[in-house]
Amino acid sequence: xxxxxxxxxLITFPSFAQTLTGRIVGVSDxxxxxxxxxxxxxIKIRLAQIDAPEKKQPFGEKSKQSLSDLxxxxxxxxxxxxxxxxxxxxxxxxxxxxxxxxxxxKRGLAWYYVQYGHDSNYSQSESQAKxxxxxxxxxxxxxxxxxxxxxxKSSAPKQSTPSTANSSACGTKRYCKEMSSCAEAMMYxxxxxxxxxxxxxxxxxxxxxxxx
Numbered sequence: 001x002x003x004x005x006x007x008x009x010l011i012t013f014p015s016f017a018q019t020l021t022g023r024i025v026g027v028s029d030x031x032x033x034x035x036x037x038x039x040x041x042x043i044k045i046r047l048a049q050i051d052a053p054e055k056k057q058p059f060g061e062k063s064k065q066s067l068s069d070l071x072x073x074x075x076x077x078x079x080x081x082x083x084x085x086x087x088x089x090x091x092x093x094x095x096x097x098x099x100x101x102x103x104x105x106k107r108g109l110a111w112y113y114v115q116y117g118h119d120s121n122y123s124q125s126e127s128q129a130k131x132x133x134x135x136x137x138x139x140x141x142x143x144x145x146x147x148x149x150x151x152x153k154s155s156a157p158k159q160s161t162p163s164t165a166n167s168s169a170c171g172t173k174r175y176c177k178e179m180s181s182c183a184e185a186m187m188y189x190x191x192x193x194x195x196x197x198x199x200x201x202x203x204x205x206x207x208x209x210x211x212x
Contacts, residue, residue: 018080019077019078019079019080020035020037020043020045020077020078020080020089020091021037021038021075021076021077021078022035022036022037022038022043022075022076022078023035023036023073023074023075023076024036024071024072024073024074024076025042025073027064027067027068027071027072028064029052029054029055029060029063029064029067030052030053030060030063030064030066030067030104030109030110031046031047031050031051031052031063031067031101031104031110032044032045032046032047032088033045033047033067033071033093035076035078043089044088044089045078045088045089045090045091045093046084046088046089046090046091047067047090047091047092047093047100047101047104047110048081048082048090048091048092048101048116049092049101049112049113049116049117049118049119049122050101050104050105050110050111050112050113050122051110051111051113051144051145051146052064052067052104052109052110052111052145053109053110053136053145053148054145054148054149056148057143057145057148058136058139058142059108059109059135059136059139062109062135063104063109063110063135063136066104066107066109067100067104067109070095070098070100070103070104071093071095071100074095075095076093076094076095076100077093077094077095078091078092078093078094079091079092079094101122102119102121102122102125105122105125105126105129106125106128106129106134107129107134107135108129108130108132108133108134108135108136108137108138109135109136111126111144111145112125112126113146114175114176114177115146115176115177115199115206115207115208116208146196146199147196149199150195150199170188170191170192170194173188174194174196175196175197176197176205176206176208176209179197179205179206179209181209182205182206182209182210185197185205185206185209185210186205186210188205189205
């Protein structure tokens with residue numbers, strides 16, 4: 001009976017995450033690199049679950065240099081998770097047993113990308129880096145790169161306030177992880193003016209809920 005159950009489990013879950021291997025031949029910034037595979041295929045890799053400072057932000061260049069020091073010219077493996085809207089491969093990069101994505105967070109040179117994150121080790125490591133004021137956390141009010149990309153370039157904290165007169169209908173939710181459905185996320189975006197839910201500015205909030 002146990003053997004039959006095991007076989008059925010394998011049939012039900014036949015696929016495993018794809019893994020790519022190759023050498024890192026380019027580092028664009030603190031979370032994007034180019035992998036050259038053994039058959040000379042060049043693949044753009046976006047590091048999963050993290051978001052590094054933009055080049056024009058404080059620590060942007062340091063984040064890029066850190067990633068370069070970790071993996072440039074080295075043979076790595078990439079645990080593929082998905083592809084993003086720009087058709088970049090999104091995944092976790094491993095070199096000599098080290099989770100490079102996580103290391104960038106530990107060094108205080110990348111944010112945990114809450115909207116797309118799923119590993120509690122990442123959020124815990126970010127909290128530790130904050131407490132120790134490592135890297136970008138030494139700044140008085142560091143601006144998250146997703147806010148920087150969409151116009152909030154001030155280092156001062158910015159509060160989201162509902163744009164509708166009936167603000168009580170908007171409730172207190174502020175993040176995608178708090179939304180129970182795409183419809184609710186759309187209401188918060190359109191009626192309550194909670195623009196942080198649409199980080200890439202395409203009019204679709206919380207894409208983990210509102211997939212096209």
